[in-house]
Amino acid sequence: MSSELWKEALRYFPGGVNSPVRAAVKPYPFYVSQGKGAYIYTEDGNSLIDYVLGYGPLILGHANEYVKEKVIEQIEKGWLFGIPSRVEIELARKISFHMPSIEKIRFVNSGTEATMNAIRLARGYTKRDKILKFNGNYHGAHDYALVDAGSAASEFGVPNSEGIPQEVLKTVIVCEYNDLQCVEKKLKNEDIAAVIVEPVMGNMGVIPPEKGFLKGLREFTSTYNTLLIFDEVITGFRLSMGGAQEYFGVSADLTTLGKIIGGGFPIGAFGGKREIMDMLTPSGKVFNAGTFNANPISMTAGLATLEVMERENVIEKTTYVAEKVTEELERIKYPHVINRVKNMFQIFFGVEKVSNATEARRAKKEVYLKFQVNLMKNGVYFPPSQFESVFTSLAHYDDNVISDTVLAIKKSSELS
Ligand SMILES: *Cc1c(COP(=O)(O)O)cnc(C)c1O
Numbered sequence: 001m002s003s004e005l006w007k008e009a010l011r012y013f014p015g016g017v018n019s020p021v022r023a024a025v026k027p028y029p030f031y032v033s034q035g036k037g038a039y040i041y042t043e044d045g046n047s048l049i050d051y052v053l054g055y056g057p058l059i060l061g062h063a064n065e066y067v068k069e070k071v072i073e074q075i076e077k078g079w080l081f082g083i084p085s086r087v088e089i090e091l092a093r094k095i096s097f098h099m100p101s102i103e104k105i106r107f108v109n110s111g112t113e114a115t116m117n118a119i120r121l122a123r124g125y126t127k128r129d130k131i132l133k134f135n136g137n138y139h140g141a142h143d144y145a146l147v148d149a150g151s152a153a154s155e156f157g158v159p160n161s162e163g164i165p166q167e168v169l170k171t172v173i174v175c176e177y178n179d180l181q182c183v184e185k186k187l188k189n190e191d192i193a194a195v196i197v198e199p200v201m202g203n204m205g206v207i208p209p210e211k212g213f214l215k216g217l218r219e220f221t222s223t224y225n226t227l228l229i230f231d232e233v234i235t236g237f238r239l240s241m242g243g244a245q246e247y248f249g250v251s252a253d254l255t256t257l258g259k260i261i262g263g264g265f266p267i268g269a270f271g272g273k274r275e276i277m278d279m280l281t282p283s284g285k286v287f288n289a290g291t292f293n294a295n296p297i298s299m300t301a302g303l304a305t306l307e308v309m310e311r312e313n314v315i316e317k318t319t320y321v322a323e324k325v326t327e328e329l330e331r332i333k334y335p336h337v338i339n340r341v342k343n344m345f346q347i348f349f350g351v352e353k354v355s356n357a358t359e360a361r362r363a364k365k366e367v368y369l370k371f372q373v374n375l376m377k378n379g380v381y382f383p384p385s386q387f388e389s390v391f392t393s394l395a396h397y398d399d400n401v402i403s404d405t406v407l408a409i410k411k412s413s414e415l416s
Contacts, residue, residue, distance in 0.1 A: 001044060002030045002031045005031045005391050006029060021151065021384070021388065031043040038062075050341070051381060051392065052383050052388070052391065053383070053392075055259075055391075056391055057259040058264050059268075059309070059318060059394065059412070060237065060389075060393060063335070064305070066401040067301050070301070074297055075297070077155060080296070088092035088107060091302050094378075095269070095306075098246075101251040101272060102272060105267065105270070108270070108290055109267065112140025112141050115140050115145055116138040117288045119144055119193075119196065120287075124286035126194070126226070128191045128193040129193065131193055131195070132185055132187070132194070132195045133145070133148070134176065135177060135356065135358065136148065136154065137177065137198045137201060137204075137235075146160065146164060147160055147169060148201075152356060153387065154203075155387050156413070173192065176211065177201060177357060182265070187220050192229040194254070196229040199231075199235055200239065200244060204360045205348055207339055207354055210355060217325025228254075229252060237260040238343060238344065239341060239343075254271070256269070261306070262302045263301030263303075264300070283396065318342075318393060318394060319392075320395040321393075322344070325406070332371075332415070337352060338350045344390065346386070347368065348360065348363035348364075349363060349371070350362075350367060351364075372384055374411070374414075375409070378411045
């Protein structure tokens with residue numbers, strides 16, 4: 001039973017969990033025993049249609065057969081060598097083919113590592129210390145990212161974590177998302193190594209960039225010789241095979257990836273222009289290393305996932321599901337706004353527009369949580385936090401999954 005497991009978990013783990021958002025499920029987290037396709041199964045014997053999908057990576061759904069076969073084949077051959085293996089080249093080739101701004105890449109183990117290293121590399125390359133980020137953007141859980149951070153940091157009321165040295169805080173400058181004027185002013189007045197941005201915010205609910213915002217960032221950073229880092233840990237291989245860069249037609253100097261490219265196994269990556277990437281050790285003097293970097297299991301699962309995506313038009317199919325689900329959400333009587341970009345979306349109650357983190361924080365979180373709990377009772381699992389994105393998977397591209405979801409929404413929308 002989940003209630004018993006939770007009681008014991010509270011004894012072993014701070015707040016009962018190993019990553020904070022997992023504690024946001026009310027009244028207590030259910031424990032998952034299995035996942036298959038669009039469904040997860042709980043220790044209490046319930047099944048739920050899963051729209052969280054590991055917070056983004058599982059774009060094919062749970063336990064995809066092709067990915068599973070490939071991973072098992074690799075496990076038969078061994079799973080860690082600390083020596084290069086063929087599959088890392090195959091995955092790099094595929095990523096670079098779809099995202100041409102990534103001429104060279106380094107595989108690490110999480111999105112956190114990806115942004116931490118991309119920021120260090122930008123500093124090494126520009127010989128400047130400061131970075132500019134946006135309020136509510138989430139770039140993982142390292143010191144430079146936990147300033148006005150979104151995701152669980154915002155859910156639990158600590159967008160600014162304790163334990164970060166003042167010296168570090170002085171190097172992180174924050175603007176509001178979609179505020180180009182702020183960016184131009186800061187770039188003009190300070191020596192900034194890099195602007196790091198989520199090209200679509202996926203960690204404050206979903207917030208799209210306004211028209212011209214990303215292009216503006218591209219122009220201003222070029223003018224001031226500042227690097228532009230697109231944090232595509234969510235958007236990479238989600239909005240299009242070429243990520244947000246292809247979708248919006250703006251190209252970054254450095255790109256961080258994670259989530260989907262590991263097919264559900266731990267991964268991160270950062271890549272970009274050859275001359276910048278070559279500053280990394282061993283060819284250059286900006287250090288990065290990792291015992292598990294480019295581990296064959298994550299490489300294999302990622303490669304298999306991208307192969308399925310190439311074959312099966314996954315982005316259009318997942319977008320179709322998102323359209324059907326949001327069409328039903330639109331019918332909810334309680335005043336709301338829905339932000340959707342392709343196959344990622346979120347609903348905000350009691351507000352008219354959400355175009356930055358400040359506006360997202362004004363939404364009625366308690367109404368969202370009520371809706372989320374209602375949905376769970378009706379067999380559908382939406383993120384337990386207003387500040388996460390709803391995702392769809394290939395496995396959701398199924399008439400029964402869609403109609404069961406629509407029905408659950410109808411039954412769950414009594415919110416006043
Ligand atoms: C999830 C996420 C990260 C962090 O990735 P982890 O693998 O959880 O460390 C970084 N940036 C963005 C945009 C993310 O959504």
